Amino acid sequence: MSGPTQQRWHRRGGGGALGMLAIVVLAVGLVAGRADVALLGLPLAATAAVALRRPDGVATTAVTVTAEDDAVRVAVQVAGASGVDFVVLSSGAYEEPPTTVVVSARRAAALEARLPVLHSGPQEVLRVGGRAVAAGGDLVQHLDPRIARATIAPARERIASLLLPHRLTNRPGAHPARRLGDGLDFRDLAPFTPGDRLRRIDWRATARSPRPESDLIVRRMDATAEAAAVVVLDSRDDVGSVIVEWGSDRPARKGVASLDLARPAVLAIAASYLEAGDRVAFHDLVRAGASARSGGGRRKLEQIRAVVTQTLPRPGGALRAPVLPTAAVVYLVSTFLDDDVAALAVLWRNAGHRVVAIDVLPAPDLEGADEQHRLAHRVLQLEREDRLNRLRGVDVTVVPWRDADHDVQLRQAERLRGRR
Amino acid sequence: MSESTRPRVRARFPIGPWVPGVVLPIAVGVVGILASLLVLQDALLLVGVVLSIATAVRVRSATPWLLVALLAVGQLSRDPAGLDASLSALVLGLHVLVVLVLLARAVPVRSRLQLAALGPAALTTGLVQVLAQVLAALLLASQGRLEVLPAASTVGGALLVLLAGVLVLTRRVDRED
Numbered sequence: 001m002s003g004p005t006q007q008r009w010h011r012r013g014g015g016g017a018l019g020m021l022a023i024v025v026l027a028v029g030l031v032a033g034r035a036d037v038a039l040l041g042l043p044l045a046a047t048a049a050v051a052l053r054r055p056d057g058v059a060t061t062a063v064t065v066t067a068e069d070d071a072v073r074v075a076v077q078v079a080g081a082s083g084v085d086f087v088v089l090s091s092g093a094y095e096e097p098p099t100t101v102v103v104s105a106r107r108a109a110a111l112e113a114r115l116p117v118l119h120s121g122p123q124e125v126l127r128v129g130g131r132a133v134a135a136g137g138d139l140v141q142h143l144d145p146r147i148a149r150a151t152i153a154p155a156r157e158r159i160a161s162l163l164l165p166h167r168l169t170n171r172p173g174a175h176p177a178r179r180l181g182d183g184l185d186f187r188d189l190a191p192f193t194p195g196d197r198l199r200r201i202d203w204r205a206t207a208r209s210p211r212p213e214s215d216l217i218v219r220r221m222d223a224t225a226e227a228a229a230v231v232v233l234d235s236r237d238d239v240g241s242v243i244v245e246w247g248s249d250r251p252a253r254k255g256v257a258s259l260d261l262a263r264p265a266v267l268a269i270a271a272s273y274l275e276a277g278d279r280v281a282f283h284d285l286v287r288a289g290a291s292a293r294s295g296g297g298r299r300k301l302e303q304i305r306a307v308v309t310q311t312l313p314r315p316g317g318a319l320r321a322p323v324l325p326t327a328a329v330v331y332l333v334s335t336f337l338d339d340d341v342a343a344l345a346v347l348w349r350n351a352g353h354r355v356v357a358i359d360v361l362p363a364p365d366l367e368g369a370d371e372q373h374r375l376a377h378r379v380l381q382l383e384r385e386d387r388l389n390r391l392r393g394v395d396v397t398v399v400p401w402r403d404a405d406h407d408v409q410l411r412q413a414e415r416l417r418g419r420r
Numbered sequence: 421m422s423e424s425t426r427p428r429v430r431a432r433f434p435i436g437p438w439v440p441g442v443v444l445p446i447a448v449g450v451v452g453i454l455a456s457l458l459v460l461q462d463a464l465l466l467v468g469v470v471l472s473i474a475t476a477v478r479v480r481s482a483t484p485w486l487l488v489a490l491l492a493v494g495q496l497s498r499d500p501a502g503l504d505a506s507l508s509a510l511v512l513g514l515h516v517l518v519v520l521v522l523l524a525r526a527v528p529v530r531s532r533l534q535l536a537a538l539g540p541a542a543l544t545t546g547l548v549q550v551l552a553q554v555l556a557a558l559l560l561a562s563q564g565r566l567e568v569l570p571a572a573s574t575v576g577g578a579l580l581v582l583l584a585g586v587l588v589l590t591r592r593v594d595r596e597d
Contacts, residue, residue, distance in 0.1 A: 014522050021485050025492045035559055036507050037496050042555065043515035044488065046548040051522070074431060086537035088528065093431045100531035103435050104539060113431040126431055136541055137522035252429040 008058070008141065015051025015138035022048050051138035055083030059132035059141055063148040065125050072115045072150060074126045078108040078143065081132060087143075089130040094118055094252040098127065105132075119251055120154040120263050122310060153309055154263035159272050161411040163397065164227050165354050167327035173226025174277040181223020192216035227278040228294065228325045231266050231304075234285045234334035234341050235259065238313035241362035243377050244369050258335045261360040263308050265401045269331050269358075270304045281325070282307060285334075285341070286317035294325060319344065329354040333401075335361040337380070342387045345396050356413070357391050359400045441531035444524035449476030451520060452487050455513035458506050459494040468494070475521070484521040488514060503563055508556045512549060519545050 022044035029038025059081040066073045078087050087108035092098035093115050103111065115125065129145040168177050176185050189205050196218045205217040239246055240254025248254070270280045274296055281294035282304045290311060292304045319340055324330060330353045334341045342357075349355045361384070366374060388398050397413040399406050449472050456468030471487040491514055495507075519541055527533055 012525060014525055017482075017485050018518055018522070021488055024489075028492065028496065032496060034496060034500055036500065036503055037492060039507070039511060039552065039555055039559060040492050040495055040514055043511060043548050043552050044518055046552075047515065047518050047522070047544075050544050076433070085540040086526075086534075088526070088531065089433075091431045091433075093429050096428050096430070099430050100441070100528045101433055101435055101438075102441060102527050102531050102533045102537050103433070104534060104536040107435060107534060107536065111433045111435075113433045115429065115431060118429065133526045136519065136544065137526035140526065 009055065009134070009139050010141070011135075012138055012140055015048055015135060018044055018051065019048035047136060051135045053083060053135045054139065055081045055132075055134040055141075057081040059084060059087070059143060061128055061130075061143045061146050063126060063128050063146045065148045065150040067117070067150050067152050070117060072117055072125055072152070074113050074115060074148060076108075076111040076113075076126075076128055078105075078111075078130075078132065081105075081134075081141070084108075084132045084134050085136065087130060087132050089128065089143075091129075092127045093125065095124055095127070095250060096252050098129070100130070108132075117152055119257055119260050120152045120309070121259060122149065122151045122312060123251060124148070125150045151309055153305070154260070154267055156271075157264045157268040159268050159407050159410060161407060161414045162227070162272055162276055162278075163329050163354060163356055163410060163414050165229075165327050165329040166352065168225035169228055169279070169325075169327075171226050171279075172224055175225055175227055177223040177225040179223045180220055183222045183224040185222040187220045187222045189217050190220050192218050226296075227273065227276075228281075228328040229269070229273045229278055229331065230281045230283065230294070230322070230324050230328045231269050231331045231333065232283045232285055232322060232344075233262055233266055233308070233311065234319075234332070235262075235290075235311050235314055236286055236317050236319075237315070237335045237337060239335060239337070239361065241365045242368075243364055243366055244373055255365055256362045258360045258362060259311065259313060261362060261401050262333045262358075263311065265333055265358050265360060266308045266331075267301075267305055271301055274298070274301045280304065281322075281328075283322035284311060285319050285321070285344075286314045287311075291322065321347075324348065324351075324353060327352060329356065331356045331358055333358040333360055335359070336384055336387055336391075337361070339387065342391055345391055346394055349394050349396050354397075355391075356397045356399060356410075357388070359388065359398060359402075361400075361402070363402050435532065435534040437535045438532045439535065441527045441533045442529045443533065444520055444527050445476045445479050445529065448479055448484070448517065448520045448524050449473055451513055451517045452476070455491050455510060455517060456487075456494075458513065459491055459498065459510055461494075464490065464494055464497075479521060479524040484518070488518060491517075501563075503560055505560070507560065508553055511552050511556050515545060515549060515552065 022041045025041035025044060026038050029041060057080050059078055062077045064075045084105040086102055086104055088100060088102050090098040090100045124147055126148045130143045132141045132143060164175060168175055176183055189202060192201060200218040202217050202219045209215065209217050238257045238259045240257045242253060242255040245254040270282065273280045279294045279296045280300060282292040284290040290307050292307055321344055330348050332341065332345050332355060336342055336359055345355050345357055364377060392398055399409045452472030452475055453469055456465055456472055460468040468490055471483055471490060474483045475487050495510060523541055
């Protein structure tokens with residue numbers, strides 16, 4: 001918030017002019033011997049005298065923002081001065097042009113409003129300015145403008161389907177592996193060998209066995225292993241659903257934005273893997289520092305949530321491809337509006353990773369678009385569709401997150417294990 | 421360039437009963453016209469109406485003070501022997517006019533004006549009007565029977581000197597600030 005700069009009362013000049021006029025009217029009435037004319041000057045003089053009052057202290061503004069589930073509550077307080085007649089308060093929500101209310105000093109001490117939640121992430125919620133007015137309208141003190149910002153947490157979503165990498169890690173986990181181990185899934189029966197645990201001996205099978213009595217039969221089980229998942233976010237774009245607002249960056253007009261889809265997508269994917277006991281890493285393709293190293297557990301989820309919530313769009317940022325763990329499943333969250341990210345997906349797929357392209361471009365809203373806009377959007381969409389088809393062609397799973405059935409699409413992809 | 425037609429998002433502070441800010445300049449114009457009709461005649465009436473409209477449109481200019489001066493001149497041109505209840509109405513109208521002018525200069529036209537915000541101005545206006553209307557009633561009652569002018573001149577002169585002194589002092593304090 002900006003510091004105080006205009007804590008000073010100043011006159012607008014109306015009271016002085018009125019005082020002079022009152023003196024003239026009174027003087028004319030008295031000189032002309034006209035009490036009725038002099039009487040006209042009396043209320044003018046009284047009003048001018050009222051305009052001479054000076055309030056005590058200076059008024060200051062405080063704005064607090066509280067994010068709730070489905071709304072943002074803003075509280076504005078103008079206080080600090082006594083003798084204020086009213087307060088002219090201009091407030092603009094979400095970078096929209098301001099609207100003005102004129103309220104009594106008492107009301108200005110406790111103003112509250114609720115705003116809809118439009119986007120997730122860090123954002124400007126309310127910009128407040130105005131002036132306190134005293135002395136019947138003749139004294140004015142400009143209030144220092146305040147900008148209230150808030151960081152809105154993304155919505156919590158869940159996905160039920162986990163795509164596993166082509167190879168699991170060697171660490172024990174929740175997924176059945178193809179090697180021998182101590183999991184719960186039965187693999188086969190085999191003769192006892194040194195190193196086998198005694199509790200694995202299957203006595204019934206041993207008794208039924210035609211082999212000599214000295215040969216014990218043990219039950220062998222599959223091992224379990226954990227998966228390594230990497231979620232990579234392309235934060236260069238934050239395009240909204242309203243096509244005519246692309247490039248204007250007016251948060252209240254652009255509709256659902258791509259980062260509004262991307263943040264919950266990243267969190268839903270990370271939460272699902274972490275709850276299954278797997279390891280998850282998060283990388284921002286543009287901002288190298290905004291990453292969460294591979295790890296597991298609830299604290300890792302909270303770390304990823306904190307990093308993703310603070311993610312800001314960085315248009316024109318250079319892509320920095322992260323180093324991926326061996327045989328990970330990679331979720332690439334992007335709008336795929338250019339070839340750079342698609343090339344990364346192909347690169348990672350060719351390196352043996354399982355790659356899932358999460359398309360977070362919102363469903364287009366062509367309201368208000370003229371013919372040029374529609375044509376440009378059509379061309380862009382065709383190019384994008386070609387790009388996504390090329391990804392499908394190299395066995396990259398493409399999931400449009402804007403579709404309500406993205407979980408179903410992930411489940412289908414889970415069944416169709418592609419080439420290794 | 422095409423633009424989104426989505427409705428604007430606004431912080432709607434609940435402020436209770438309110439009127440649009442444009443009501444104030446409209447009220448200035450209406451009161452100015454009524455006062456002109458009350459006290460002005462012939463060509464001066466036309467000037468008064470035009471000034472009233474100009475005041476409503478450009479309330480931050482000098483036209484409000486010209487209108488007040490014109491109304492005082494109009495009262496001066498009336499026959500002092502024919503004072504009637506219109507004097508009380510004029511005292512009220514002129515007072516309300518200047519109060520509204522000061523308010524309208526401070527309140528944006530495009531705003532929601534909480535009625536309670538007008539409370540201090542209304543209270544002061546009411547208190548001053550009690551005194552002014554009593555004086556007007558005394559003046560009307562004493563017309564032709566009491567010699568009120570010498571006494572009024574003395575009191576008015578003292579008030580004038582006092583007001584001038586306060587104004588000079590205030591200017592000096594403002595300059596020192």
